[in-house]
Each structure stands twice: as structure tokens, then as C-alpha cells.
Amino acid sequence: MQRRALIAGTAAALAVGTARAQEGFPARPVTLVVAFPPGGQADVVGRPVAAAFERIWRIAVPILNRPGAAGEIGNAAVARAAPDGYTLLMALSSMALLPEAARVNGRTPAYEPDQLAPIALFSADPTVLVVPAASHIRSLEDFVTEVRTRPGQVSYSSAGNYSALHVPMAQLAQAAQLDMLHVPFQGGGPALTALLGGQVNCMASGPGPIAPHIRSGALRPLATWGRTRLAGFEDVPTLIEKGYPDCEFYIWVGLFAPTGTPAAVIDRVRESSRLVAADSEFRKAMAASGNTLDFRDGDAFAQFYAEDAARLVRVVRALGKIE
Incomplete structure (x- = not known):
């Protein structure tokens, strides 16, 4: 009986602690790292996401551009950051293939994909x-x-x-x-x-x-590079329809946190990401920039990410070493 009471009490305490962690986040500015210079796809999507987070949280969400090595430097910086939710990554699809590219070229990867936890996908367009x-x-x-x-x-x-x-x-x-x-x-x-x-x-x-x-x-x-013609580019043919069936590639932009970030904090960011996707100012900014909103989170994003990552790794292995 005593043991049952102890377990119940522990569970209740954990639940309360989790709830408080979620309610208390964020208590200070959250840095959104973009592993590229201003003007690229991750930056173009990341800035309106950060602005929407600021409206939701009433906390500053500065963009930190950390370019270099095709995104490897910025990605690695977030992978090594404290897993507390205060450093997030607005990543491109290449995030999943860079560690394999390092191995193909005989280098030790600066990070591994499993060091970054997927939270939400905001766009996925063909190049x-x-x-x-x-x-x-x-x-x-x-x-x-x-x-x-x-x-x-x-x-x-x-x-x-x-x-x-x-x-x-x-x-x-x-x-x-x-x-x-x-x-x-x-x-x-x-x-x-x-x-x-x-x-x-x-x-x-x-x-x-x-x-x-x-x-x-x-x-x-x-x-x-899409399977079907891109909205807004209806007059532009796909490479597939032009006779190149293997030419399919999507440049997606998604939000990640360092693996090990508390589940309550991840949940808070994920819930806020849903609000971002529904935010009218964010939607206007996405439309004005020519990006298609393709919001997915939870299991839907995790599955999309896993499948795309596997395909991209195959492409890198086919490319081989680049001198």
C-alpha cells in the first residue's frame, strides 16, 4: 500500500513538474539558428516563424545566422547546444545528408542526425x-x-x-x-x-x-524537381514529365531542437508551432515569399523526415567523394 502511494505520489509530482516546465517556457529569449547566410530558403522561412513565435510568447526570438560547410557548422552548433529549448534550429533537408557526406569523404561527421529532434515542418517545395x-x-x-x-x-x-x-x-x-x-x-x-x-x-x-x-x-x-507541377509555377514543367524520372528533390524547412530537450518543452514548442502555422501574419509572409505552407508535426513530420533522410543518404552515396 505504501509502495503504491509512493509511486502515485512520484507520478503526480512528475506530472506537476512537467506542466510547470511547459508553462514556464520560455522565460528568456529563444535563439533560432539558421545554418546559412541571410536570403536563403531556411532564412526566408525562419524569419516569419521567429516573428510569429515572438507574438505568441511575447519573448524575443532572434535569428542567428551561422553559415559554413553547406550548413554543417550551424547544425553542429545546435546539436551540441544545451538541450533546454533555448537554442532551436531552422534546418534544410540537407541536414540529414551532411553526416553521410562527411563519411563518404573520409571525415568524422561534425554531428549525427539523431542529435537533433524533429519538432515541426513548415514548408516542403521542390527545387x-x-x-x-x-x-x-x-x-x-x-x-x-x-x-x-x-x-x-x-x-x-x-x-x-x-x-x-x-x-x-x-x-x-x-x-x-x-x-x-x-x-x-x-x-x-x-x-x-x-x-x-x-x-x-x-x-x-x-x-x-x-x-x-x-x-x-x-x-x-x-x-x-517535383512529382507534380508546383503551385504558382503551373507553366513550368517537371523534370519527371520531361523524361527524367529519377529527378525528384524537395527542399524542406523544419524546426529541430537538441536531442534530450525535455518532453514538456518540446510539446510547448510544437503547440506554439501549430499556432505559428495558423497565424495570419505568418501566412501572409509565406505567400509573399513564394513558399508553400506544408505544416506537419509529431509523428507525421518524424515519418516524413525519416523517409526523406533515407532517400538523401542514397543520393549522397551515389555521388560519392567530391575532390
């Missing part, structure tokens, strides 16, 4: 192949012809080796047997700036960062 509007390349067919005519000379920018902007272009190069010149930068923002500045000939990008430049007439979309 889009774009060229400057002034380019004589007007279609995917023109693009393939151009690359084959000038092997090794048509250049594309990316956020770094094995990044979410590099992998889809590598997929296309494999599928269409193309020889292109890869020019890696420290993030999607600088990669896009290089394209707009005429330093490279093309790039693959999430729709958010390039949408304003397509609307302004600065860039021309040629194809997307």
Missing part, C-alpha cells in the same frame, strides 16, 4: 531550375543542348558541396549525362546573388528566394 531572363536559354531542352555543346563550361551556384542546392543539380547531371561546373558558396543567399550578378549561368533553388526575381523579370524558371 526550381532557373537562369537569368537575359539568357538565350528559354527551355529545359535549350538548357540540355547548351550544356552538351559546352561541356564543363555551364556553371551553377549552390550553398556548398552536398547542400540542398547542389544535390538536385547533381541528380540532373547524372540523369541527363551532363558535365557542368559546380561553384559552391556558403549559402543560398550568396549563391542567388552570384546568379543575379552574372557570375554563374544557372542554379537550383527553393521557390521562396527566387519568386520575387521571377516576378520582376530577372530570372526565368525552366523546370522543377
